[in-house]
Amino acid sequence: MSSELLHDSGLIANPASTATLSDADADSLIAELALRGRAAQRVLAGMGEQVKADALRHAAAALRAAAPRVLAENARDLDKGRANGLAPAMLDRLKLDDARLDSIASALEAVANLPDPVGQVIDQRTVPTGLELSRVRVPIGLIGIIYESRPNVTADAAALCLRSGNAVLLRGGTEAVHSNHAIHAALVAGLEQAGVPADVVQLLPTQDRAAVGGMLRAAGLIDMIVPRGGKGLVARVQADARVPVLAHLDGIxxxxxxxxxxxxxxxxxxxxxxxxxxxxxxxxxxxxxxxxxxxxxxxxxxxxxxxxxxxxxxxxxxxxxxxxxxxxxxxxxxxxxxxxxxxxxxxxxxxxxxxxxxxxxxxxxxxxxxxxxxxxxxxxxxxxxxxxxxxxxxxxxxxFGLGAEIGIATGRLHARGPVALEGLTTYKWQVRGTGQARA
CATH class of the missing domain: 3.40.309.10 (Aldehyde Dehydrogenase; Chain A, domain 2)
Structure with a gap:
């Protein structure tokens, strides 16, 4: 699905659209967004720590400035949720007010103040051949996050991914669609003020479930999927994903x-x-x-x-x-x-x-x-x-002193417990020699 077709279908104009996509169109949409995100991530990787920190501070200021619009859009979501019989616990997760919105902005600033994990040397050694080996933290790449109801995840995910040098593709729940798009618009305005490409943080322009399937099939384009939501969502992601998954199961x-x-x-x-x-x-x-x-x-x-x-x-x-x-x-x-x-x-x-x-x-x-x-x-x-x-x-x-988190990982691989900046990095080996050739 090209950018022109996206506009023609009304997905951009109406972020709450549930217009039906075929699997082929969903795959095309995700491929386009993923390629844009990966290109933006390469630009981000060349930016220094201070640029990333300043971008988050600009985003926090933009979010505070956009508070009236964000709260108005959140009120739309709450009205729709009540009309649809959304459970009180879900309404509580969805609700924003001045204090909660300020807390979200403060969380962006808190992440900006955290040490940058990218480039940290995990360990280093010299082996008998004289080669000097180092393991160094690097971004994962493009992270897809699929989440329900909590609009704060839009900002938390953006902050953590950007600070750890990753691009992110967000797919929020239909019940929070207006809140999510208002928050996303404010964040992108702040990032662009700091010179960071807008495509570092993208929000799916459709609520069609086929687009979720497109994300799960995007092996080689999306590097990791993080589901945040109920048992049904996590089960679907784990069952259908061809992309590595960092899962958060029930909180029993x-x-x-x-x-x-x-x-x-x-x-x-x-x-x-x-x-x-x-x-x-x-x-x-x-x-x-x-x-x-x-x-x-x-x-x-x-x-x-x-x-x-x-x-x-x-x-x-x-x-x-x-x-x-x-x-x-x-x-x-x-x-x-x-x-x-x-x-x-x-x-x-x-x-x-x-x-x-x-x-x-x-x-x-x-x-x-x-x-x-x-x-x-x-x-x-x-x-x-x-x-x-x-x-x-x-x-x-x-x-835990980690700043905003992407979720609590309950598995045993890669990251476990609260997943923050360190959990959104991987590592590479750097090898320095003096002309060694292996016998």
């Missing part, structure tokens, strides 16, 4: 209240882990309470009194009559809402076994005053993030 996060937990801490941390923001991937979805913990009723009451619906096993239900009965599916559900599954377990062994069966490998926590129990939990829980005496809601790249 557990908190285990050990028998030696401080009761005040247990009540405070569990309440925060669930109720601070129920719609984020780091929200606690299952609470495990040790059968020997003496203040279980206080912890449970704190959650219920805060408006959380609890679903538990028989022993959990015995703690408080307001706890409903959990089904088998509850232990494997990411609620993203004010709902929590609760189980009583007989010591660390049972807690570890439950987590091994039901955790999605995102974030799991223990609350305890027993140092040995804490160390065992840290060692034996095989999740991307494992915590002691802290709310699972700290599972966030910003809280």
């Amino acid at each position: 996060c557990h908190t285990y209240v050990h028998s030696a937990a401080d009761p005040v801490m247990a009540r405070s941390v569990t309440l925060n882990a669930k109720m601070r923001r129920t719609g984020i991937c780091g929200a606690m979805e299952t609470l495990l309470i040790d059968a020997s913990f003496p203040e279980a009723s206080s912890v449970v009451a704190g959650l219920i009194d805060a408006g959380c619906e609890l679903r538990g096993d028989a022993r959990a239900q015995a703690i408080d009559p307001r706890i409903g009965k959990a089904s088998a599916e509850d232990w494997d559900t990411e609620y993203l809402d004010s709902i929590l599954s609760v189980a009583v377990v007989d010591g660390p062994e049972a807690a570890l076994a439950h987590i091994a069966r039901h955790s999605s490998g995102h974030t799991d926590a223990i609350i305890t005053g027993d140092a040995a129990a804490a160390e065992r939990f840290l060692t034996e829980v095989d999740s991307a993030i494992v915590m002691v005496n802290a709310s699972t809601q700290f599972a966030d790249g910003g809280e």
